[in-house]
Amino acid sequence: MGILEVKGVGKRFGGLQALGDVNLSVNERSVHAIIGPNGAGKSTLLNCLVGKLIPDTGSVMFDGQSVLGRKPHEINQMGISRVFQTPEIFGDLSVQENVMIPCFAKRDGAFELNAFSPALGQKDILAQAEEILEDVNMADKRHMHAASLSRGDKRRLEMAMCLVQQPKLLLLDEPTAGMARADTNNTIDLLKEIHEKRDITMAIIEHDMHVVFSLAQRITVLAQGTPLVEDTPENIKGHPKVREAYLGEAH
Amino acid sequence: MLGLNSKDFRLFLVVIGLTLFAPVLLNPFPTESGLAQFNAGYPDLMQRFVIFGIFAIGFNILFGLTGYLSFGHAAFLGVGSYAAVWMFKLLSYNVLPAIALSVIVAAIFSLAIGFVSLRRSGIYFSILTLAFAQMSFALAYSVLSNPKFNLTNGETGLQVYNDDPQIFHSDRLPDLPHLFGLSMRASTDIALGPWTFTLNAGYYLSAVFMVAAFYIAIRLFRSPFGMMLRAIKTNQTRLNYTGLNSRPYTLAAFVISGAYAGLAGGLLAAMDPLAGAERMQWTASGEVVLMTILGGAGTLIGPILGSGLIKYFENIFSKINDDVLHSWFAFMPDGLEDAMVFIVHPFVGKGWHLTLGIVFMLVVIFLPGGLVEGGQRLWRWITGANRKKSDDQDTKHAPHAAE
Ligand SMILES: Nc1ncnc2c1ncn2[C@@H]1O[C@H](COP(=O)(O)OP(=O)(O)OP(=O)(O)O)[C@@H](O)[C@H]1O
Ligand SMILES: [Mg+2]
Numbered sequence: 001m002g003i004l005e006v007k008g009v010g011k012r013f014g015g016l017q018a019l020g021d022v023n024l025s026v027n028e029r030s031v032h033a034i035i036g037p038n039g040a041g042k043s044t045l046l047n048c049l050v051g052k053l054i055p056d057t058g059s060v061m062f063d064g065q066s067v068l069g070r071k072p073h074e075i076n077q078m079g080i081s082r083v084f085q086t087p088e089i090f091g092d093l094s095v096q097e098n099v100m101i102p103c104f105a106k107r108d109g110a111f112e113l114n115a116f117s118p119a120l121g122q123k124d125i126l127a128q129a130e131e132i133l134e135d136v137n138m139a140d141k142r143h144m145h146a147a148s149l150s151r152g153d154k155r156r157l158e159m160a161m162c163l164v165q166q167p168k169l170l171l172l173d174e175p176t177a178g179m180a181r182a183d184t185n186n187t188i189d190l191l192k193e194i195h196e197k198r199d200i201t202m203a204i205i206e207h208d209m210h211v212v213f214s215l216a217q218r219i220t221v222l223a224q225g226t227p228l229v230e231d232t233p234e235n236i237k238g239h240p241k242v243r244e245a246y247l248g249e250a251h
Numbered sequence: 252m253l254g255l256n257s258k259d260f261r262l263f264l265v266v267i268g269l270t271l272f273a274p275v276l277l278n279p280f281p282t283e284s285g286l287a288q289f290n291a292g293y294p295d296l297m298q299r300f301v302i303f304g305i306f307a308i309g310f311n312i313l314f315g316l317t318g319y320l321s322f323g324h325a326a327f328l329g330v331g332s333y334a335a336v337w338m339f340k341l342l343s344y345n346v347l348p349a350i351a352l353s354v355i356v357a358a359i360f361s362l363a364i365g366f367v368s369l370r371r372s373g374i375y376f377s378i379l380t381l382a383f384a385q386m387s388f389a390l391a392y393s394v395l396s397n398p399k400f401n402l403t404n405g406e407t408g409l410q411v412y413n414d415d416p417q418i419f420h421s422d423r424l425p426d427l428p429h430l431f432g433l434s435m436r437a438s439t440d441i442a443l444g445p446w447t448f449t450l451n452a453g454y455y456l457s458a459v460f461m462v463a464a465f466y467i468a469i470r471l472f473r474s475p476f477g478m479m480l481r482a483i484k485t486n487q488t489r490l491n492y493t494g495l496n497s498r499p500y501t502l503a504a505f506v507i508s509g510a511y512a513g514l515a516g517g518l519l520a521a522m523d524p525l526a527g528a529e530r531m532q533w534t535a536s537g538e539v540v541l542m543t544i545l546g547g548a549g550t551l552i553g554p555i556l557g558s559g560l561i562k563y564f565e566n567i568f569s570k571i572n573d574d575v576l577h578s579w580f581a582f583m584p585d586g587l588e589d590a591m592v593f594i595v596h597p598f599v600g601k602g603w604h605l606t607l608g609i610v611f612m613l614v615v616i617f618l619p620g621g622l623v624e625g626g627q628r629l630w631r632w633i634t635g636a637n638r639k640k641s642d643d644q645d646t647k648h649a650p651h652a653a654e
Contacts, residue, residue, distance in 0.1 A: 050492060076494035088492065092485035093478070101482055104475050105494035113503055115476035118254060122475070161493065 003028040003201050004049070004169055009058035010225075011044055018044045019055065020226035026169070026218075031195060031202045033212045036222035042205045043085055045222070046171050050082050051075045063168060073110050079168035081161075083175050085205075087154040089161070091147030095138060098146050099129040099160050106165045132164040136190060152179040156187070163194055172204040176211050188214050213237075259469050262551060266465055270458040273297055274448045281445035285578065288570060291563055294438060294451035295522075299562045301454070301461040302518045307542040307554030308461075308468050309511020313504045314540070315549035316472070316480035322377045322536050323364065323384030327357040327509040329391060329531030331516025333402070336409045336526045343419035344411075344428045344524070346435065346456070350517040357513020358506050365505035369498060372487075384536055391528035408527035428521045430456060435522055453522045460518060461555075464511060469551060471507070480504055481549075512539075541607075545614055547621025556622045561607065568603035 002025035011019040018041045026032045034042050047053040049060055051072040060067050067075050081102075090098050103125045108114065120126065133139040136156045141149070146157060155175060162170055175191075176184040188211055194200060195215075206212045212219065212233070219236045221228040228241055236242055252260040269276065278292030291297070306328060314320055331353035338349035368379040396405030403409055411417070425434040435453035471477050479500050482490050487497050520526055529535070538561065546557025576592040576599070583591060598606045618624045 071496070072491040073494050073496045076492055082492055084492075088486060088489040090482045090485045090489060093481060097478055097482075101478065101490070101495070102493045104479070108475075110494060110496040111499040113476060115471045115474045115503075115507075116254075117475070118256070118470075118473045119475045119478050120256075120473070161489075165494070 002026045003063055004203070005059075005061040006045075006049070007059045007061075009045070009048055009055045009060065011041075011048060011053060011055045018225050019048070020224070022058070022222075022225070022227055024220055024227065024230075026201060026203055028201055029199050030217045031191075031204060031215045033216035033219045034203060034205050034222055035207070035209075035212060035219060040222045041225040042222055043173055044225075046082060046173055046203075046205065049075075049171060050080060073105075076105070076165075076167075077110055080171065081163075081165050081167035081169075082171040083155070083158050083162050083173060085173040085177070087151070087158045089146045089154055089158050091145075093146055094142065095133070095144050095146055095149070095157060096129055096142040098157055099132055099164050100125050102161045102165045103128045128164055132160045135163070135194075136160045137186070152183045155179065156183075156190075159187070159190070163198075163200075166198060166200070168201060170200050170202045172202060172206075174205055174207060176206065176208055184208065184211065187211075191215060253466070255469060256473070259473065259551075263466060263469060266552065266555070267462055270301060270462060273300070273458070274450055274454070278446060278448055282447045283445060288575065289567060291567060292448060294436075294449055294454050296562065296566050297451070297454045298457050298518075298522045299566070300559050301457045302515050302522070303539075303542065303558040303562055304555040305457075305461050305464045305518070306512055306515035306539055307546065307558040308464050309508040309515070310539045311508075311543050311548060311550075311554040312468060312471060312480075312511070313508035314543055315554075316477060316484060317501055317504050318484035319369070319372065319501060319505070320377045320540065321368075321380040321505070321508075322533065322540070323368075323380035323382075323387075324508065324512050324539055325533070325535035326364070326384035326387040326531045327361050327512035328516035328519070328535065329387065329526070329528065330360050331357045331513030332520040332526035332530055333391070333409055333516075334513070335517040335520035336411065336524055339411050339428065339520070339524050340409075340415040340417065343417055344424065344426070345419070346428050346430055346517075346521040349428070349521060350460075350514065353513045353517025353520070354510050355513075357516065358510040361506050361509020361512075362502070365502050365509065369501050369505060381533060381536070384531060385533060388528055388531040388533075391531055403526075403528060405528070408525050410525045428453075428524050457518050457522070460514060464514065465551075465555070472551060476500070476503070484549075541611060545611060545621055547623030550621065550623040553621050553623045560610075560622070564603050564607045564610075568599055568606060569601065571599035573600075 004024070004026040006022055006024040009019055009022040010017070022045060034045065036042055044053065048055045049067065051067065051070055051074070054068060062078060062080060065078065067078065090101065100119065107125065130139065133142055136159065138153065138156060138160065141153065146154070149157060155178065159175060176187050179187065191202065192215065195202060204215065216233055218230060219233055220230040221236065221242050229236065229239055231239065255263060274292045274297065276292070277297065278290045280286040280290050310324055334353045334356040335349035338352050342348055364380065364383045368376055368383065371379060391403040393405060395402040424432055428435045430452070433452050435456065437452040439450045441448045441450065479490070479495060483497050483500060490497050516530065542557035542561050543554050544557070545560060546555065547553025573592060573596060576595055577588065580588040580591045596602070614621060
């Protein structure tokens with residue numbers, strides 16, 4: 001049994017079958033990559049996991065509990081954090097505040113009327129925020145307006161916001177898209193380090209094969225809403241069906 | 252100091268100083284001078300400054316922080332006034348129980364309205380709050396005022412009559428709102444050369460409440476709760492996927508701002524023990540929106556400035572009539588004098604709304620951050636030496652829910 005068990009999930013948008021009959025099992029403490037061409041349904045699958053969409057059929061179990069029908073904040077409180085394909089950050093707040101908010105969510109739960117003590121007086125939260133900003137090399141930008149960051153920095157900030165919660169499962173939707181080569185390599189190192197240090201299970205969607213093969217222990221190939229194969233990176237590389245459906249295009 | 256960082260503490264001291272010395276600061280012109288009509292330091296107007304300041308400070312907690320634009324907050328102010336007058340009728344003219352009940356009733360009322368309205372966001376939220384406020388207005392104006400069940404006394408407005416119970420009233424107490432015997436109308440005139448300053452009990456009571464309301468607002472702005480409210484304004488989706496439920500946060504902000512409105516309503520009744528339905532009308536709800544935006548939504552002191560400016564226009568500009576204009580331009584040749592009066596006439600007296608409208612448009616277009624932004628720019632311009640440096644910093648650093 002994996003920590004995440006997706007069984008027979010299907011989702012239709014009008015006439016478009018975005019997800020067919022998806023089965024996916026992510027083992028605890030592994031890095032599982034989901035690859036596939038544009039429009040394959042990868043983001044749709046993640047949306048079904050975090051409560052943004054409710055699948056038409058099938059079940060999604062996380063840590064032994066169903067996530068279907070739960071609200072996004074409840075699913076996050078169960079231990080799933082997500083990095084979006086286009087960065088979702090608090091643009092009007094400072095970088096530091098951006099990472100403090102997930103710390104509060106983790107410490108105080110979905111709602112806490114903490115309206116009288118200064119936010120900047122919470123030593124534990126500040127320390128966590130500072131540590132993760134060091135980890136992603138953004139400590140010197142802590143007072144910057146998040147909206148004024150570069151695209152790559154926005155992604156790293158969003159990743160920091162998810163990592164600081166120490167989720168049981170981290171979902172990453174193309175975390176290196178729009179990053180320069182050097183930044184991509186930094187991100188790979190960061191994710192590797194986080195994975196080793198904190199034992200976080202990760203499911204990662206990625207177009208960059210370099211990233212996929214550096215990180216993943218298992219890979220699922222999705223095409224037109226259905227999984228083609230699921231296997232180890234070595235086997236995926238040589239798989240004829242995959243070459244045809246995906247790598248053929250990418251290379 | 253007092254749990255505030257040094258910058259906020261300074262701002263707090265400035266506000267205390269301004270409210271304490273308002274009777275002097277707002278009366279800069281000698282009583283006999285031609286400019287005395289621009290003096291705003293008389294009790295009635297000063298009370299309005301601070302009471303509507305409270306209203307706007309509370310509104311800003313909802314609108315300035317979360318971005319949810321309510322068009323119905325006057326309903327909470329009106330409910331507060333009614334609650335206070337009922338306390339006068341039933342218990343006594345003591346203002347403390349009246350004000351306490353205003354806050355409680357307005358908070359409960361806003362909990363109910365907020366619970367329903369916050370199911371929607373954006374324009375739909377605004378329309379829902381507007382609809383609720385207009386319903387409240389209609390209820391107060393006619394439905395809840397019939398011989399069998401007269402809660403609001405309809406058109407006449409709710410007031411205290413001789414045959415009301417007033418169970419704690421005694422002959423030793425004033426027949427007007429009072430604080431343990433100190434009448435809210437009690438005033439002392441201080442003559443200082445050609446100037447006269449009026450110190451009024453009602454004003455100082457309201458001022459104490461405003462200072463307290465302002466202090467709570469600062470604490471709230473800087474708290475984790477305030478941070479979540481600002482996060483809701485910039486990206487509610489992210490907040491939800493970060494494990495926070497935005498609904499109770501917005502509802503709490505709504506109820507807090509409703510309670511502030513109720514406090515303002517209670518104080519209005521404490522200054523003048525009469526509550527009318529027109530206090531709940533949509534124009535009154537719109538006014539607090541204007542105050543907040545004019546002063547600077549999301550800033551700490553903006554709402555106070557905005558409400559001050561609007562109340563000043565309403566009470567001072569509206570009093571300038573043609574006679575006054577003629578006396579101003581009397582030094583000109585007759586034809587020119589008439590021409591000038593003709594040009595200025597539409598903007599003053601009954602036309603004060605026109606001037607206010609123009610000021611509002613100019614502020615929104617050129618100073619989106621309101622008067623506070625204007626003040627900051629002015630300050631930077633005066634301290635021009637550091638100009639380059641601070642400009643750089645401004646683009647790089649997040650404006651920390653500025654003063
Ligand atoms: N909310 C929606 N309503 C209608 N159609 C949608 C919706 N979301 C996704 N789709 C469609 O579903 C299909 C799968 O989309 P999805 O975003 O999951 O692809 P993807 O694999 O993430 O692609 P990419 O690599 O470009 O991100 C696409 O054809 C898309 O247009
Ligand atoms: Mg996608």
